Amino acid sequence: AQKVTQAQTEISVVEKEDVTLDCVYETRDTTYYLFWYKQPPSGELVFLIRRNSFDEQNEISGRYSWNFQKSTSSFNFTITASQVVDSAVYFCALNTGTASKLTFGTGTRLQVTL
Amino acid sequence: DTAVSQTPKYLVTQMGNDKSIKCEQNLGHDTMYWYKQDSKKFLKIMFSYNNKELIINETVPNRFSPKSPDKAHLNLHINSLELGDSAVYFCASSQEHYNEQFFGPGTRLTVL
Numbered sequence: 347a348q349k350v351t352q353a354q355t356e357i358s359v360v361e362k363e364d365v366t367l368d369c370v371y372e373t374r375d376t377t378y379y380l381f382w383y384k385q386p387p388s389g390e391l392v393f394l395i396r397r398n399s400f401d402e403q404n405e406i407s408g409r410y411s412w413n414f415q416k417s418t419s420s421f422n423f424t425i426t427a428s429q430v431v432d433s434a435v436y437f438c439a440l441n442t443g444t445a446s447k448l449t450f451g452t453g454t455r456l457q458v459t460l
Numbered sequence: 461d462t463a464v465s466q467t468p469k470y471l472v473t474q475m476g477n478d479k480s481i482k483c484e485q486n487l488g489h490d491t492m493y494w495y496k497q498d499s500k501k502f503l504k505i506m507f508s509y510n511n512k513e514l515i516i517n518e519t520v521p522n523r524f525s526p527k528s529p530d531k532a533h534l535n536l537h538i539n540s541l542e543l544g545d546s547a548v549y550f551c552a553s554s555q556e557h558y559n560e561q562f563f564g565p566g567t568r569l570t571v572l
Binding site: 392396437449 | 508515550552559
């Protein structure tokens, strides 16, 4: 069975603060894929990143960065210098070779205020 | 050009009715999906098709029937709608099941 836990239900920050969204996953598979998606207030689901289980290298894309640690089964997402446009629900998701499907976490709602 | 499109965007209907939601992708992907997002934002897969073949059916009531006329289309037909079917339904596609999925804009279904 596979499971994704996003323990932070809601986070509020003031613009320009850094914020980290936590994601912990569970799987017995050795090959798996981790994802982050953003769902802004307009409702669409936007793909942000995909990592496979063999690549623990951290990734940076502009103000976004991701920290993948197999030792703690975590795939955390940091937004540096947050902006109001970052306000959204962020989902972490897991796909394994055997399950062949995306299992989503419950999402973290990020509210960035001025 | 829209990559994954769904129609309609909103659907309001009475209990007991039958309705369909259409989905099309122009990405050339082999795999398509239907997800349900409930009022608490929880996303759960319903069905997955690969090259028109059903791969995943996640214990969805058989009132829900997906149909894939070709690999670019995956429609969802719902019979005898119930109040609990009210949700946002998302269609998605990916090249292989382990690749990133691209989602349609969603269809908000309200059953009265």
